[in-house]
Amino acid sequence: xxxxxxxxxxxxxxxxxxxxxxxxxxxxxxxxxxxxxxxxxxxxxxxxxxxxxxxxxxxxxxxxxxxxxxxxxxxxxxxxxxxxxxxxxxxxxxxxxxxxxxxxxxxxxxxxxxxxxxxxxxxxxxxxxxxxxxxxxxxxxxxxxxxxxxxxxxxxxxxxxxxxxxxxxxxxxxxxxxxxxxxxxxxxxxxxxxxxxxxxxxxxxxxxxxxxxxxxxxxxxxxxxxxxxxxxxxxxxxxxxxxxxxxxxxxxxxxxxxxxxxxxxxxxxxxxxxxxxxxxxxxxxxxxxxxxxxxxxxxxxxxxxxxxxxxxxxxxxxxxxxxxxxxxxxxxxxxxxxxxxxxxxxxxxxxxxxxxxxxxxxxxxxxxxxxxxxxxxxxxxxxxxxxxxxxxxxxxxxxxxxxxxxxxxxxxxxxxxxxxxxxxxxxxxxxxxxxxxxxxxxxxxxxxxxxxxxxxxxxxxxxxxxxxxxxxxxxxxxxxxxxxxxxxxxxxxxxxxxxxx
Numbered sequence: 057x058x059x060x061x062x063x064x065x066x067x068x069x070x071x072x073x074x075x076x077x078x079x080x081x082x083x084x085x086x087x088x089x090x091x092x093x094x095x096x097x098x099x100x101x102x103x104x105x106x107x108x109x110x111x112x113x114x115x116x117x118x119x120x121x122x123x124x125x126x127x128x129x130x131x132x133x134x135x136x137x138x139x140x141x142x143x144x145x146x147x148x149x150x151x152x153x154x155x156x157x158x159x160x161x162x163x164x165x166x167x168x169x170x171x172x173x174x175x176x177x178x179x180x181x182x183x184x185x186x187x188x189x190x191x192x193x194x195x196x197x198x199x200x201x202x203x204x205x206x207x208x209x210x211x212x213x214x215x216x217x218x219x220x221x222x223x224x225x226x227x228x229x230x231x232x233x234x235x236x237x238x239x240x241x242x243x244x245x246x247x248x249x250x251x252x253x254x255x256x257x258x259x260x261x262x263x264x265x266x267x268x269x270x271x272x273x274x275x276x277x278x279x280x281x282x283x284x285x286x287x288x289x290x291x292x293x294x295x296x297x298x299x300x301x302x303x304x305x306x307x308x309x310x311x312x313x314x315x316x317x318x319x320x321x322x323x324x325x326x327x328x329x330x331x332x333x334x335x336x337x338x339x340x341x342x343x344x345x346x347x348x349x350x351x352x353x354x355x356x357x358x359x360x361x362x363x364x365x366x367x368x369x370x371x372x373x374x375x376x377x378x379x380x381x382x383x384x385x386x387x388x389x390x391x392x393x394x395x396x397x398x399x400x401x402x403x404x405x406x407x408x409x410x411x412x413x414x415x416x417x418x419x420x421x422x423x424x425x426x427x428x429x430x431x432x433x434x435x436x437x438x439x440x441x442x443x444x445x446x447x448x449x450x451x452x453x454x455x456x457x458x459x460x461x462x463x464x465x466x467x468x469x470x471x472x473x474x475x476x477x478x479x480x481x482x483x484x485x486x487x488x489x490x491x492x493x494x495x496x497x498x499x500x501x502x503x504x505x506x507x508x509x510x511x512x513x514x515x516x517x518x519x520x521x522x523x524x525x526x527x528x529x530x531x532x533x534x535x536x537x538x539x540x541x542x543x544x545x546x547x548x549x550x551x552x553x554x555x556x557x
Contacts, residue, residue: 084434087121087132090114097125102265105529108417108446111135115447121433126271130439137448140482142430147483152423154440157269157276159262162291164298169347170420177340184344185488188234188322194491197234198393204229205499209507210557213550216542220361227356230496235345236309237319247305254301255354257294259530264421302346322348352489354532355415360500361535362413366461367510368523368540373463374510377402381506387548390556391502393495402502404463411475412461417446417533419481448478507549513539
């Protein structure tokens with residue numbers, strides 16, 4: 057009997073076992089959902105792009121909690137905030153991560169915080185994070201954030217057509233400094249380019265069901281040369297990049313520490329605290345640092361890029377925010393993070409960016425650590441739980457006219473719900489870098505509004521080009537590329553940018 061035949065039998069047996077063992081026990085109703093086929097379940101129903109849209113349509117048909125089966129593996133889709141709150145309250149049993157065969161095991165992202173299983177290693181990662189990017193240490197990072205933002209303004213003034221690249225350089229500069237004490241080069245920085253490529257691979261490899269091995273795990277044992285096994289060579293190539301992403305900047309900082317020339321950072325501090333660090337400690341420190349960049353750079357850039365798109369599409373919002381900055385700050389200096397309490401409308405813009413542009417439309421999947429119930433529906437142990445954050449952030453009951461960018465939602469006597477309760481995740485997996493991300497986003501938005509006018513670009517005939525807010529696929533989603541015109545508000549604004557940088 058050939059290897060292929062044996063594995064085919066094993067896969068069929070695995071699927072049948074899961075199907076039989078997962079059949080709904082009497083009196084324990086699973087959430088409703090689309091009816092699948094025996095054994096394979098809803099494998100054929102899984103969307104391959106814009107998954108949140110498909111899940112939202114299922115929610116409109118079956119409700120805020122939807123169940124599907126993948127070869128007997130229960131998948132629970134949370135479409136409404138009401139149910140998300142229940143998972144939040146019971147976070148102790150819904151804070152694990154599933155095993156993602158392609159992105160987690162083969163490509164190697166199970167070593168990153170985002171996919172680390174709930175347990176001692178997860179808690180150690182979080183300790184490293186909280187020391188440098190928790191709510192209190194964040195203020196110590198303000199000068200670094202301000203400096204990086206001033207540099208971004210100058211780069212954008214010189215090269216306004218490369219907005220996305222300028223934003224990436226700014227975000228990369230902040231996080232590489234915090235994680236490794238490394239000063240990013242103005243152009244073609246090897247570490248930033250390395251991490252950007254690795255982050256792209258993460259986004260592609262962790263989409264549930266995007267690779268056949270996520271549905272049939274036994275396929276990973278087949279040889280690469282067999283038809284349909286292209287994912288194995290791809291995983292091998294991507295894993296090398298994942299390793300380099302963690303190893304190379306870590307080794308840079310380690311050498312700096314050994315030579316006595318290191319700057320304060322997560323890695324340098326962690327190394328200096330341990331005279332004889334164990335292999336396990338080095339592993340945790342190295343991958344905690346890698347997780348900081350992987351988890352923060354992409355998400356922050358997506359939000360900042362969306363802000364510029366919103367200013368193009370909603371010019372009245374820009375004018376009102378600029379008027380507030382002019383009244384509070386004036387034109388003799390740039391706004392700073394210390395001005396935030398006195399700029400409520402600018403702060404409301406930040407809040408609306410977080411809602412209007414869902415950076416992680418589905419977040420990262422959770423796993424049930426034991427049997428439980430949510431509003432009377434049975435959630436079996438080992439169920440994969442996907443929160444459709446995009447749908448919650450565009451729920452017309454929570455946010456009327458949800459596709460309109462409207463910062464006023466959060467002002468006045470009856471503000472709408474703060475989207476941070478949704479957008480940064482839930483339970484014990486809430487984003488540990490949220491404070492650094494918020495500070496970076498505020499600095500970018502406030503300083504850009506104070507000094508720049510963001511308007512519609514013109515085509516060859518002089519007609520305005522009206523962009524559309526469309527999102528890319530992937531675990532981390534961006535607004536699709538758009539054109540805009542970015543110019544200084546005045547000669548005074550230009551001089552402030554040049555002087556600050």
